[in-house]
Amino acid sequence: MRILFVAAEVAPLAKAGGMGDVVGALPKVLHQLGHDVRIFMPYYGFLADKLESPPELIWKGFTMSQDFTVYKTTLPESEIPLYLFEHSAFAPRRIYHGEDEYWRFTLFSNGAAEFAWNYWKPEVIHCHDWHTGMIPVWMKQSEDIATVFTIHNLAYQGPWRSYLEKITWCPDYMRGDNVMAAAVQFASRVTTVSPTYAQQIKTPEYGEKLDGLFNHIKDNLVGILNGIDLDLYNPANDKLLYKTFTKETLIKRIANKIGLQEEAGLEINKNAFLLGMVTRLVEQKGIDLVMQIIDRFMSYTDAQLVILGTGERYYESQLWQIATRFPGRMSVQLLYNDALSRRIYAGSDAFLMPSRFEPCGISQLLAMRYGCIPIVRCTGGLTDTVSFYNPASETGTGYSFDRYDPLDLLTCLIRAWEGFRFKKDWQKLQQRCMSQNFSWYKSAAEYVKIYKSVTGQPAELSKTEQQKLIFFEQAIA
Known part of the structure; x- marks a missing residue:
């Protein structure tokens, strides 16, 4: 045809x-x-x-x-x-x-x-x-x-x-x-x-x-x-990463986390909960929700956050100002950089995607491909691709919330931060994400x-x- x-x-x-x-x-x-x-x-x-x-x-x-x-x-x-x-x-x-x-x-x-x-x-x-x-x-x-x-x-x-x-x-x-x-x-x-x-x-x-x-x-x-293109996005042979890895060799992934922290100007700490975002800085992507709760979340936890993207000037300037209040813990990269985006997928512990609406979304698929746990709002393609994580039954692939509400997002973030402390369960969750077939x-x-x-x-x-x-x-x- x-x-x-x-x-x-x-x-x-x-x-x-x-x-x-x-x-x-x-x-x-x-x-x-x-x-x-x-x-x-x-x-x-x-x-x-x-x-x-x-x-x-x-x-x-x-x-x-x-x-x-x-x-x-x-x-x-x-x-x-x-x-x-x-x-x-x-x-x-x-x-x-x-x-x-x-x-x-x-x-x-x-x-x-x-x-x-x-x-x-x-x-x-x-x-x-x-x-x-x-x-x-x-x-x-x-x-x-x-x-x-x-x-x-x-x-x-x-x-x-x-x-x-x-x-x-x-x-x-x-x-x-x-x-x-x-x-x-x-x-x-x-x-x-x-x-x-x-x-x-x-x-x-x-x-x-x-x-x-x-x-x-x-x-x-x-x-x-x-x-997604599984050949183009493959942590086992991606030359843009600090170190390649597979779901069987997740220990090697730590090198990408440390490399990302150094590249983004964050404190080098492999035990810190590192959140990543690769997004257009527009209202659709839930940036307004993030700005409403990020101060509280960063003050309550020892988490780190790196954001990569460009978009509306208001969001760019506001996120930049917030980052100055958390030196060594929050980095805002206002540019388009495919190489850095892959290192964020491969180095972050979790990926934040609280969209107001999302026709499908590619970023959450790439995040899971690289062992980065998605934190998403249940809407559009995010509902179809990220299943609710239940640690008791060891099912699901990520953390999710329903209402487009800042408190719901904050609660979801706290749940993920607490879940990260249980390393063995977190590693199983990573392996489950990497096993998903999004070809x-x-x-x-x-x-x-x-x-x-x-x-x-x-x-x-x-x-x-x-x-x-x-x-x-x-x-x-």
């Missing part, structure tokens, strides 16, 4: 959130299952620094009164063809932000549609978030091209139709007040990145004013849990069924696909 992924982010080349991880990993697995998968993304100004060799110019197009070119290369560490949409709007060394954001991604979507119509024709275009939301609308006129639209973050819904009508073609049949609403109505299938979130967005609390629409298309809405193979199989369904084929895996799936699953077991 011919499948074209169109997205604003593709890891490891351009990543700002979980979308990049998905688009960088899922096509590799689909390729292993025998499908012709290709990726279409913007040619950002910083990509030249990350590509091993100059890409090849393959096609020139014209849309929205603009000339554009498409270059071809391959996704790093794979055989996946990668098409780069080149235009001056994407020359700046950034992925998002800027006054022209709506215009530039609308142009990008137009370019992807023209590419699919005139250069390489897929059977399915897999679109990701509002940046590609107009593609399902336009493809409605092409009966031989189906579309799958995946929602990674419903909070960002793109430009209003009144703006779109000024810059691009809005067909007469188009419905929806903005790009997200239009995409949801015209995609052959709509997916979210976890089953729980697919149910939550049908409620006013999580639906971002589109809950009525999601209830209307509920039979066309599917939640498929994200996975992409199971999820990829569900996507294959969707691709087949929207193209009129029986929605089931072929015998060859089943055999390959079993083989690859056994290889990583």
Whole structure:
């Protein structure tokens, strides 16, 4: 089957959130299952620094009164063809932000549609978030091209139709007040990145004013849990760590904790309870909860905290000020650093993720992969991936709380801090986390069924696909 992924982010080349991880990993697995998968993304100004060799110019197009070119290369560490949409709007060394954001991604979507119509024709275009939301609308006129639209973050819904009508073609049949609403109505299938979130967005609390629409298309809405690239994120051979380890050699993990403490400017103390956070500093991630209780928690315990991320200036400045009150115990790193993020996963004892809402979440999966115990709020994909830890029955993989309330978070943190004192039980919990299988193979199989369904084929895996799936699953077991 011919499948074209169109997205604003593709890891490891351009990543700002979980979308990049998905688009960088899922096509590799689909390729292993025998499908012709290709990726279409913007040619950002910083990509030249990350590509091993100059890409090849393959096609020139014209849309929205603009000339554009498409270059071809391959996704790093794979055989996946990668098409780069080149235009001056994407020359700046950034992925998002800027006054022209709506215009530039609308142009990008137009370019992807023209590419699919005139250069390489897929059977399915897999679109990701509002940046590609107009593609399902336009493809409605092409009966031989189906579309799958995946929602990674419903909070960002793109430009209003009144703006779109000024810059691009809005067909007469188009419905929806903005790009997200239009995409949801015209995609052959709509997916979210976890089953729980697919149910939550049908409620006013999580639906971002589109809950009525999601209830209307509920039979066309599917939640498929994200996975992670187990080869890319592997503590047994990750060269970015201070020392590699496995669940059988957890004693070696201590070197990563000490190394992280030294790198982050914390007191060197292997017995301290070290909390880590790798996050965007925005309201969605529960930063307001953390700021309300962190003084009390740090004063009550001997814990340490390291936070890595960037975001809203208010949160950045407030966290920085709080850190000055706990020298040697709290470190705030206001930057994006993939290497440091891995060392936080590998060196922290627990990972804090108290999200207000979370479509899926990748960080908690990476934390467990590296033996870092997740502390999460029960919402979205966090509910689907982190089970409640019961030390009496030795079940569960992390600490969790329900209400979005600072006292509930503080109580959960205290429980984890106390649990850390019981080293043998904590080590069993770490090993249980590291034994979880968050590979992409199971999820990829569900996507294959969707691709087949929207193209009129029986929605089931072929015998060859089943055999390959079993083989690859056994290889990583």
